[in-house]
Every structure is written in structure tokens, then in C-alpha cells.
Amino acid sequence: MDALSGSHPKMDWEATDLVTAWKSFQQHTEFWFAGPLAKTSEAQKCNYLMIWIGNKGRDIYSTWDLSEDDKKKLEVYYQNFEKHVRPKSNKIYSRYKFLSRVQKDIDTFEEYLTDLKILVKDCGYATPEEMVRDAIVFGTKDHKVREKCITEGSELSLEKAINFARTYELSKAQLKTMESEDKTINMLNKQGSRSNNFTSGKKYGKQYTPQRGPPQNNKGQSPNFTN
Structure with missing residues (x-):
């Protein structure tokens, strides 16, 4: 080659x-x-x-x-x-890029996490893992992830923050799939219900024709309810 x-x-x-x-x-x-x-x-x-x-x-x-x-x-x-x-290299500029990186609507969590891990390398922080953890809390696009992390308080580690974000993103994707499937099932049920409303023209095994107009007596005349 x-x-x-x-x-x-x-x-x-x-x-x-x-x-x-x-x-x-x-x-x-x-x-x-x-x-x-x-x-x-x-x-x-x-x-x-x-x-x-x-x-x-x-x-x-x-x-x-x-x-x-x-x-x-x-x-x-x-x-x-x-x-x-x-x-x-400029640590101030590197830290500016790191701290400015927030998760955009189009970003998956893995994309966001990868960028944070790359950017933090040039920042010179003494505790880079803590900085990535904090960046996830402050920069996540999902307020429920942020709420969960804040609730964890001082016990929050980088690993926990990552797990919270991954779990929530997976749950959202699964819920979206379930809702889509529910809509399909409901549509099929409605179609089946409309089909059942059409009569086959048979009742108790005998052919019958739905009666139209007022009921009639044996002579073909409508009964007089005024007499």
C-alpha cells in the first residue's frame, strides 16, 4: 500500500x-x-x-x-x-470553552459527555472528574436530571450523574416508543369498532331486513294509537 x-x-x-x-x-x-x-x-x-x-x-x-x-x-x-x-495553550480559554459547553437539544448525552471529557483535559483543574460532574448538573438539557443530581447532594459522584442522565435518556426513548405503539393500537381498535357496526344481515340464523318507517299491522296499515 x-x-x-x-x-x-x-x-x-x-x-x-x-x-x-x-x-x-x-x-x-x-x-x-x-x-x-x-x-x-x-x-x-x-x-x-x-x-x-x-x-x-x-x-x-x-x-x-x-x-x-x-x-x-x-x-x-x-x-x-x-x-x-x-x-x-491558554488555560483561561480552555476553561471558557469547557464551562460554556452545555447540552444542546440535538445532543445525545453520550455526545455531550464525550465533549466534556475532551475539553476538561486542557483546563488544568486539580479535580477534573468533579468539574465534569458539575458541568453535567449545570449543562444538562433535562431539568429532571438536574433535579435528581441536586437531590443527591454531596453524595453525587461523576458516575452517579452519568447513570442518572443515561437512565433518564433511555426512559424517554422507551416512553416515546410506547406512546407511538399505543397510538397505532388505538387506531386499529377504532377501525375494528367501525367494522363491527356494520350488520351482516343475519339475526338468530335467519335473514332479516331492518324495518323502516312506523310499525304496521297485518293489513299493511299503521296502527292508530289515537283510538
Whole structure:
């Protein structure tokens, strides 16, 4: 396979958040090195990395003072690029993004939770799990989840908050399905009821015709109720 064809990794040096851009790039390269390029040597993998890193990355590389052995170690490249982008990160901005992330109407809880876990990594909080827990309480789109979490009080853990949200979302989906099925059943019942209102024209095993007009005597005359 030509490892340079297709969607190969590309570092975005113009990104506002270089830390996130680097993480995405590094993860992409790791997939390539574990997949199509798994059989290549580590030295060759370093060369591929330097091809994908772009001109800006190669300029940064030229400032390093690496031994010949280190030039063949992929982890050395990862560590040095990580050190370069880290000082460029802004904790205040990272925390702003994290604290501003609320669950939108179109978000499933899993999508919301994944974003929170990614965003909190660059915030530098001493207790990131507590921050994710609090973000779920404040940012959930379902007030019943928030109410349940607040009721739990100081006993609320991240795991409990996640379970509350997942359970409530699942219950809503199940209830929606049940309501839809109930509507279908009711419609079928109404159709069956209308069908039963039509007579088959038989009563007690004999054919009969529904009588029209006032009742008549044996002579075909209507009885006189005034006499």
C-alpha cells in the first residue's frame, strides 16, 4: 500500500488551539503506524512523521539538538512537539470553552459527555472528574436530571450523574416508543369498532331486513294509537 496516498495525517499549525490540533494529529499518525505502516521500522516512522508535520514542523525540528539515536525514536519526536505546543495553550480559554459547553437539544448525552471529557483535559483543574460532574448538573438539557443530581447532594459522584442522565435518556426513548405503539393500537381498535357496526344481515340464523318507517299491522296499515 502506498502510505502517502489517501487521507494521511496533517498538522494544522494555524489552529487556534494548538494542543487539540496536535493531539488530533498525533492520534492520526498512531493509527497509521499501527495499521498500514505497522511493518516499517521506527526510523522510517520518524521520517513519515516529518513528512506529514509540514514546513512549520520541520522548522521547529531544526531547532532541536538530537543525538543520532534520538533521531530514530518516535517518542522523542512526540515529546518535543508536545513541549512546543503546550506553552501556546491558554488555560483561561480552555476553561471558557469547557464551562460554556452545555447540552444542546440535538445532543445525545453520550455526545455531550464525550465533549466534556475532551475539553476538561486542557483546563488544568486539580479535580477534573468533579468539574465534569458539575458541568453535567449545570449543562444538562433535562431539568429532571438536574433535579435528581441536586437531590443527591454531596453524595453525587461523576458516575452517579452519568447513570442518572443515561437512565433518564433511555426512559424517554422507551416512553416515546410506547406512546407511538399505543397510538397505532388505538387506531386499529377504532377501525375494528367501525367494522363491527356494520350488520351482516343475519339475526338468530335467519335473514332479516331492518324495518323502516312506523310499525304496521297485518293489513299493511299503521296502527292508530289515537283510538
